[in-house]
Amino acid sequence: MHSVLVVDDERLSVEAIRRTLDDEFEVHVACSADEAMQVLHDRQAATGSDVPVDVILCDQRMPGTTGIQFLKQVRQLWPEIARIVISGHTDAEDIIAGINEAGIYQYVLKPWLPDQLREVVASAAEARRLQHDVRRIELEMRAGTGVLRQRVRARQEQVVLHHEFSRLVRAPGSPLDEVCRMAQKVARHDLPVLIQGESGTGKELLARAIHYSSPRASAAFVQENCAAVPDTLLESELFGHKRGAFTGAYQDHVGLFQRANGGTIFLDEIGDTSPTFQVKLLRVLQEGEVRPVGATQAVAVDVRVIAATHRDLEAEVRAGRFREDLYYRLAGVSLALPPLRERPMDLKLLAETLLRQASEDLSKPCEGFTDEALACLVDYPWPGNIRELRNEIYRALALSDEPVIGASVLSPRVLRGRSGAELNGHGTQPVRLPETGSLQERLDALEAAILKETLLRLRWNKTHAARELGLSRVGLRQKLVRLGLEEK
Incomplete structure (x- = not known):
């Protein structure tokens, strides 16, 4: 009191x-x-x-x-x-x-x-x-300066460890190994880096690994998605603005280039910027200074630029949609991240890693995947790459009532990818024919593939499967017994 x-x-x-x-x-x-x-x-x-x-x-x-x-x-x-x-x-x-x-x-x-x-x-x-x-x-x-300094240093070390190249999950022999090897070499040198790859392949993770493996690791890493904001706002976000520079500019705004001074700026989806903005960005990279919108004086900045895009920038340059001089400013070193469909050996390890994260985030324990579920995950082409895989695993964990995730909780599109082929334009999927064996063996394999795909897609509802295939429940059950098919 x-x-x-x-x-x-x-x-x-x-x-x-x-x-x-x-x-x-x-x-x-x-x-x-x-x-x-x-x-x-x-x-x-x-x-x-x-x-x-x-x-x-x-x-x-x-x-x-x-x-x-x-x-x-x-x-x-x-x-x-x-x-x-x-x-x-x-x-x-x-x-x-x-x-x-x-x-x-x-x-x-x-x-x-x-x-x-x-x-x-x-x-x-x-x-x-x-x-x-x-x-x-x-x-x-005042009395604990040394302790605070130690805490800051320990925190910085934790951040570096969290973003090191080993955190990019991959199995031995992965196509990602060569990309990481090149990136580690480049990280030590103050060169601009261009990362190309499909959406969801982990371009931001690679950019962070490069930054935290570089001499700039103790300085800031800032990022901006260039496709997410229009040109006028993008210029203000990156270069800053002065009070009164435009309607709504009620106070001075420090841009990301100034905030990243001494560190790294990551410009995601750089290929989606307009020619007008490309000219302004080129001037900043050439002169090493930014001029906030509405300012009369430029501000010097020391920033390493890592850019990323899902587009083929060389093709964009040839088509006249991207400035050639800006391309060479950004592509000091070019790295290409392979899509997930080209990394089948990584998929099991990635799925298990993402499942552990999902289990922690959703506070829902899970022991892993059934063999059937893993087979479905491995055979699906994953057009959305790691981002799509992550969403699928979080969804499956939320729907699952079992200690392990089975194929029955996977999305229909993933189940349809069981044969390893992508959907055609009509939303149906061809079944892969066996290449060897007697006629009866090949017919049995084809029949088994059709039955298995149908049952997986209908989550092993045999009544619906029998109706779709024009069979009675008794006839379907006899075929499953003859072909050695049962729910796992």
Whole structure:
């Protein structure tokens, strides 16, 4: 409970204030400045605290020492005490002296309202507490510079480890190995990098790995999706703007190039920018400085640029949609990320890694995938790459009621990819014919593939499968037994 000292030569006024504050504060009273000073010294001796009370409420006009004079003394001895003057007079000189000399928190005029007085005192007590906390933190920071430096260094090391190249999940012999090997070599040198690859292949992860493996790792890594905002906003986001430069520019805005000074800026989907913006970006890269929108002076920046696109920029240059000079500025080193369909050896490891993340994020334990589910995941072509795989696994985990994820909770499009072929334009899928064996063996394999695809797609609902295939349930069951097919 906060403590308050009330100083007033009128006893009725003192009692009124005591009754108003007594329920929420520890209230002490004094009828003169001398008596108040004695109360403060006694409180300090009794409590052993550097600050005897939190708040002082003092009447301005008292015999002998005035309220302002008394609070001025208090300020010299106990500057952390919040000081409030109560007065029935609005003398400008008193108010000015109270602010300048006594450092009063607030000036309360008589007659005051109980709720108003309680609110003022509570606000003053909270302000004193916050001021005390700020000073304590400042002292701790001053004394603990070495500890803070160690904590910052440890945090930086954790970030670097989290984004190192080994975090790019891949199996031995993956096509991603060669890309990572080149990227690690490039990371040490201050060259611009262009990463090309389909959407969802992990271009941002590779860019972060390059940054945190470079001499710029301790500086900022900032990113912007160039396809997500129109040219006017993109220029403001990257280069900044001055107040009043355009409608809605109510204050200065520091652009991402300045925020990334000394570090790395990642420009995603650079191939989707307009020719007008490409000219402005080229000037920044050539001159090493940015000019905020509406500014008259340019600002020098030291930034490494990593750009990414799902487009073939060389083809875009030949078609005249992308500036050739900007292309060569960005493509100091070009890296091509392979799509997930070209990394079948990575898919099991990726799926298990994403499942662990999903299990943690959704707070839902899971032991893994059934063999059937993994086979479906491996055979599906994943046009959306890792992003699509991640969404599929989160969805499957949310729908699954079993300790392991089975094929029955996978999306129909993934189940239709079981044979390893993509859908044709009519939304149906050809079945792969066996290339060897007797006629009967090849017919049985074809029949088994059709049955399995249908059952997977219909989540092993045999009634629906039999109806779709023109069979009775008994006939379907006989075929499943003959072909050795059963739900896993």
